[in-house]
Amino acid sequence: MRISDFIYEIKEGMAISFQAIRANKMRSVLTTLGIVIGIVSVTLMGTAIEGLSRGFNDSISKLGADVLYVQKWPWFAGGDWWKYRNRKDIKMAEYKAIDRQAALIQAATPASGTIRTVKYQDNSSSGVFIIGSNEKYLEIGGSSMDIGRFFSQAEADGGRPVCVIGSEIATNLFPHTSPLGKNLKVGNFTFRVVGVMAKQGSFLGMFSLDNRVVIPMQAFLQRFGTRHGIEIDVKAKDIKQLDDTKEELRGILRKVRHVAPGAEDDFAINQQEMFIQTFNAIGLVVAGIGLFITALSLFVGSIGIMNIMFVSVTERTKEIGIRKAIGARRGTILLQFLIEAASLSLIGGLIGIIISYPLSLLLNQILPTSMPISVVAISIVISLIVGVISGFLPANRASKMDPVDALRYE
Amino acid sequence: MNVINIKNISKTYVMGTEEVHALQNVSLQIERGEYVAIMGPSGSGKSTLMNIVGCLDTPTTGLYEFNGVNVSDMNDNELAKIRNKEIGFVFQTFNLIPRSNALHNVELPLIYGGVPATERRRLAEEALQHVQLADRMHHKPNELSGGQRQRVAVARALVTKPSIILADEPTGNLDTKTGDEIMALFEELYNQGNTIILVTHEESVAEHAHRIIRIRDGAVERDEVIKKDGAVKTAASL
Ligand SMILES: Nc1ncnc2c1ncn2[C@@H]1O[C@H](COP(=O)(O)OP(=O)(O)OP(=O)(O)O)[C@@H](O)[C@H]1O
Ligand SMILES: [Mg+2]
Numbered sequence: 279m280r281i282s283d284f285i286y287e288i289k290e291g292m293a294i295s296f297q298a299i300r301a302n303k304m305r306s307v308l309t310t311l312g313i314v315i316g317i318v319s320v321t322l323m324g325t326a327i328e329g330l331s332r333g334f335n336d337s338i339s340k341l342g343a344d345v346l347y348v349q350k351w352p353w354f355a356g357g358d359w360w361k362y363r364n365r366k367d368i369k370m371a372e373y374k375a376i377d378r379q380a381a382l383i384q385a386a387t388p389a390s391g392t393i394r395t396v397k398y399q400d401n402s403s404s405g406v407f408i409i410g411s412n413e414k415y416l417e418i419g420g421s422s423m424d425i426g427r428f429f430s431q432a433e434a435d436g437g438r439p440v441c442v443i444g445s446e447i448a449t450n451l452f453p454h455t456s457p458l459g460k461n462l463k464v465g466n467f468t469f470r471v472v473g474v475m476a477k478q479g480s481f482l483g484m485f486s487l488d489n490r491v492v493i494p495m496q497a498f499l500q501r502f503g504t505r506h507g508i509e510i511d512v513k514a515k516d517i518k519q520l521d522d523t524k525e526e527l528r529g530i531l532r533k534v535r536h537v538a539p540g541a542e543d544d545f546a547i548n549q550q551e552m553f554i555q556t557f558n559a560i561g562l563v564v565a566g567i568g569l570f571i572t573a574l575s576l577f578v579g580s581i582g583i584m585n586i587m588f589v590s591v592t593e594r595t596k597e598i599g600i601r602k603a604i605g606a607r608r609g610t611i612l613l614q615f616l617i618e619a620a621s622l623s624l625i626g627g628l629i630g631i632i633i634s635y636p637l638s639l640l641l642n643q644i645l646p647t648s649m650p651i652s653v654v655a656i657s658i659v660i661s662l663i664v665g666v667i668s669g670f671l672p673a674n675r676a677s678k679m680d681p682v683d684a685l686r687y688e
Numbered sequence: 689m690n691v692i693n694i695k696n697i698s699k700t701y702v703m704g705t706e707e708v709h710a711l712q713n714v715s716l717q718i719e720r721g722e723y724v725a726i727m728g729p730s731g732s733g734k735s736t737l738m739n740i741v742g743c744l745d746t747p748t749t750g751l752y753e754f755n756g757v758n759v760s761d762m763n764d765n766e767l768a769k770i771r772n773k774e775i776g777f778v779f780q781t782f783n784l785i786p787r788s789n790a791l792h793n794v795e796l797p798l799i800y801g802g803v804p805a806t807e808r809r810r811l812a813e814e815a816l817q818h819v820q821l822a823d824r825m826h827h828k829p830n831e832l833s834g835g836q837r838q839r840v841a842v843a844r845a846l847v848t849k850p851s852i853i854l855a856d857e858p859t860g861n862l863d864t865k866t867g868d869e870i871m872a873l874f875e876e877l878y879n880q881g882n883t884i885i886l887v888t889h890e891e892s893v894a895e896h897a898h899r900i901i902r903i904r905d906g907a908v909e910r911d912e913v914i915k916k917d918g919a920v921k922t923a924a925s926l
Contacts, residue, residue, distance in 0.1 A: 283802060290799050297787050600783045603744055604844065605772020605800040607765050681744045685783065 295618035310626025312579025317630025323568025329647025344517040348510040352546035367507025385414040397463040407490040410498025426473030437496025441469035446488035580668040587672035599684030612677035619669020627661025692718040697750030725897035776845025778855035815843040835866030
């Protein structure tokens with residue numbers, strides 16, 4: 279058969295099948311329900327994974343691959359809540375020990391945080407992260423300044439009342455003036471703004487990294503105190519020696535914290551790697567659940583289409599006989615019913631995409647994502663394939679009908 | 689030349705242990721331009737013969753040549769092509785596609801024949817004009833009377849300009865008056881040079897034909913030619 283004949287038959291087959299589907303609108307739409315659910319789940323899964331990895335890649339880089347976070351709690355600890363809860367807090371003494379003794383580190387800073395309302399004149403911003411740190415903050419955090427400067431070592435050591443603010447604070451509290459040199463009220467205390475950090479965006483879409491005020495650690499401890507101890511952020515000299523750096527820190531910390539030999543660490547050294555592992559695990563779970571739901575509903579949808587196509591073929595036995603009597607070839611009949619099944623499935627797929635789109639916008643509230651066009655394309659291809667597969671047996675039965683028997687069918 | 693050349697054809701249906709001999713050793717030739725009526729009691733094998741002649745069915749034994757080509761040697765696609773291009777079927781129950789309008793029903797054989805859209809529309813409109821249905825082209829079968837439906841079916845049969853038109857009791861579902869109209873249509877088609885084979889129960893319908901083949905119990909009982917002037921001769925004496 280020539281290509282042009284084939285295209286011609288496809289065109290005619292489409293006309294016939296749309297007519298048939300139109301004649302049974304309700305039945306057709308109900309039949310495609312499984313496909314609809316399958317496509318909704320595959321598109322949402324694709325969108326979610328896209329969102330997870332997009333948000334993840336943005337966010338995770340902010341943790342820095344070569345930064346170690348000494349904390350009381352391991353990230354993604356799970357389980358043993360009481361064990362971690364009862365650990366001794368991490369104190370400035372540990373920071374000082376690390377800063378003094380560790381050879382493999384490039385820089386270290388103590389860090390602690392709290393949440394306060396921040397005011398400048400009539401403008402105020404609540405729920406702002408107040409972070410105590412030292413002059414290494416920028417270097418370790420991989421962030422940079424937009425205007426002004428970061429506070430100096432002298433200011434840090436002296437616990438001076440100066441602060442560096444995130445870009446969001448700058449726009450919210452200083453819409454018309456430069457924040458530099460202005461006195462900011464952080465809780466009940468006044469800090470002079472010396473610089474504004476460059477915009478960083480959000481972390482995993484959960485909280486903004488620009489809604490923060492960084493002050494010297496000494497000032498933080500004096501003004502806001504801390505019942506929960508601090509964390510120590512350490513940047514390794516060489517990322518290739520990250521494991522050695524970690525070991526060195528462990529040694530120092532065990533000594534300072536008087537951990538008995540053989541006893542378990544009573545602190546955690548967290549790193550970006552753990553996020554990546556956890557992320558991959560989450561991604562796998564999402565993909566696994568998504569694929570399972572997708573496969574299941576596509577299977578159900580496929581059975582539904584096959585079933586309705588068998589019904590359709592039987593109902594139209596006489597019509598098939600007529601078509602054969604006036605010259606339809608087997609292949610033509612086969613194609614006609616395959617196209618009908620594929621169209622049914624495609625309709626389901628399109629309905630699925632139409633339903634998924636607003637859902638993906640909802641998802642965008644949680645994850646930085648949009649429905650990738652590739653997922654739309656894949657959905658269309660999947661529904662076509664499912665349609666063709668589930669239509670094959672009924673279409674084959676139709677094409678092999680004996681014309682005389684078919685014509686006699688009542 | 690003979691359009692149809694049938695030699696010693698039999699058709700046997702096996703129903704469990706029982707064999708039904710629907711046709712037994714039937715031989716007949718039909719020439720281009722003939723108007724043949726096939727008559728016989730119910731169950732005598734008329735439809736079976738028509739289906740074989742129309743390449744819808746194949747004989748159990750025997751030879752069938754259509755336009756000099758052995759049909760028994762043909763595969764499914766070749767048979768479909770013959771049905772499409774060379775044969776026009778008219779059935780007792782009209783057998784139109786219910787969801788399609790008259791025009792589309794008539795276009796259908798041309799669609800299967802791969803005739804381009806504009807050409808086939810023109811041909812289908814012509815055929816419908818031929819059967820006086822130019823004003824009903826966009827009506828669906830259930831919006832047409834029985835006689836009109838049968839005329840659509842006739843239009844569909846002749847739109848491909850086939851070698852023969854086969855009609856299995858075309859007036860069986862119509863009242864006498866509409867039946868007569870359809871018969872007048874066949875008469876006209878015959879006068880225009882078409883070859884027509886028509887199955888009927890009624891002598892009055894058969895009288896339109898110029899040759900009557902009578903079948904009983906799956907065998908040809910009598911084959912007679914009726915001359916234009918009304919005289920009757922057996923085929924053997926021709
Ligand atoms: N598919 C079949 N299976 C078994 N027997 C069949 C089949 N088709 C036809 N027959 C038998 O073959 C014989 C001839 O049937 P056919 O339909 O040709 O009769 P007919 O002359 O057209 O009758 P009518 O005038 O009632 O239409 C009948 O006895 C019928 O029962
Ligand atoms: Mg019959």
